[in-house]
Amino acid sequence: MKILVAGGKGLLGTSIIPLLGGCFDLAVYDIDTWDITCTRAGEELMNLHHPDVVLNLAAMTDVDGCEGASDLAQKINAEGAAIVAGLCGNTGARLIHISTDYVFDGEKRSPYREGDEPNPTSVYGRTKLAGERMVFRRLPSAVVIRTQWLYGKGGASFVDKIVKVAKEQGSARVVNDQEGSPTYAKDLALPIIAIIEKQLTGIVHVANGGSCSWYEFAKEIFSLKNMDVQVSPITSRELGRAAPRPSYSVFDLSRLERDAGIGMRHWREALREYLASTD
Numbered sequence: 001m002k003i004l005v006a007g008g009k010g011l012l013g014t015s016i017i018p019l020l021g022g023c024f025d026l027a028v029y030d031i032d033t034w035d036i037t038c039t040r041a042g043e044e045l046m047n048l049h050h051p052d053v054v055l056n057l058a059a060m061t062d063v064d065g066c067e068g069a070s071d072l073a074q075k076i077n078a079e080g081a082a083i084v085a086g087l088c089g090n091t092g093a094r095l096i097h098i099s100t101d102y103v104f105d106g107e108k109r110s111p112y113r114e115g116d117e118p119n120p121t122s123v124y125g126r127t128k129l130a131g132e133r134m135v136f137r138r139l140p141s142a143v144v145i146r147t148q149w150l151y152g153k154g155g156a157s158f159v160d161k162i163v164k165v166a167k168e169q170g171s172a173r174v175v176n177d178q179e180g181s182p183t184y185a186k187d188l189a190l191p192i193i194a195i196i197e198k199q200l201t202g203i204v205h206v207a208n209g210g211s212c213s214w215y216e217f218a219k220e221i222f223s224l225k226n227m228d229v230q231v232s233p234i235t236s237r238e239l240g241r242a243a244p245r246p247s248y249s250v251f252d253l254s255r256l257e258r259d260a261g262i263g264m265r266h267w268r269e270a271l272r273e274y275l276a277s278t279d
Contacts, residue, residue: 001196004051004093005029006036006084007058012098014154015185016192020055023193027051031058036080042087053196056084056097059128063102064242066124077127082134089139094199096192101148101180101207103129106246113252114146114203122243132203143195144203145188148249149217152185152274159274162218166229176215176233180249181207184270194260204260205251208267220268224275 001024008017008028017028027049035041036058046054059077060066066073081097088095102125103118120126135142151157159182166172183206191206212220215233222229236245256262 001025001053002027002049002051003053003055003196004045004049005055005057006034007031007056009154010057010061011150011152011155011157012185012188013057015152016189019186019189020192024053024196034058036084037075039083039087042083046087046091046093050091051093053094053096054084054088055192056081056095059098059131061124063122063124063245066127067122067242070123070127073123073127074130077124078130078134081131082138085135085138085142088142094196095135095139095142096195097131097135097142097144099132099144099146099203100125100128101146101246101249101251103132103146104246104249106178106248109248111250111252112205114205114255121246124243125246141201143200145192145195145206146203146251147183147188147206148251149180149182149207150185151182153278154185158182158214158217159221159271162221163225163227166222166227171230171232172218173232173234173238174215174218175236175239176213177235178245178247178249179211179213180246181209181211181251182217182267182271183207184267184274186274187264187270191256191260191262191264194262198260200259204256205253206256207251207253207264208270209253209264210266210268211250212267217267217271220271221275224272225279 009030
């Protein structure tokens, strides 16, 4: 089976491509070689590779940066996604598109199911939700995978940033009023493989199991690395980021388990493996 990958050299792509490559014939392009907002560029690649599946990892993911560049975020996250879906519709290829927990407002206090009503509060979340909806309008058989709190090799992530801050300053101030599920990007590979093989459609939530705040996540990072760091909990308001974040965005993973046959490991186990690989 031939899979054409867009945005394949970012954090998620770097983490999953080696595993996907063991199962499928991949053609991987990054944003500098495939501009998903250009229909002609996409047509040329579809004609060149004739893929069975297109995996769209390309997105504008700078959450705070999106606040000051809403037109660009809309062009990439929504219109670009729609173009890719249209290309798949024209050629008969299946599409797997990656989305985010930021489509939710965080007001719910139990894990979000795929059918829960989105209500994004940031430009990033709104443009990603627009992308989801445009994808399904162009290609009702598409798959949208929502994931969250990603970290791994191949791109900047909270894990690496907080370790760097702690080493430089000896202390860290970390938000304690946002709860989610830290997710090792590598762990999306098996769900993607299962979703392809089982020919699922619709929305699927994928994240590591369990949940915590960023503050609790930071404390676990420092504990596993045996770092003596003074960690202080702060509020999102104190941090003063440009874009609002959902205060709660934990996923219900029952569809992934039921329909794809995949059970996700706990975030602590995944974090332990990642940190061991970076030492």
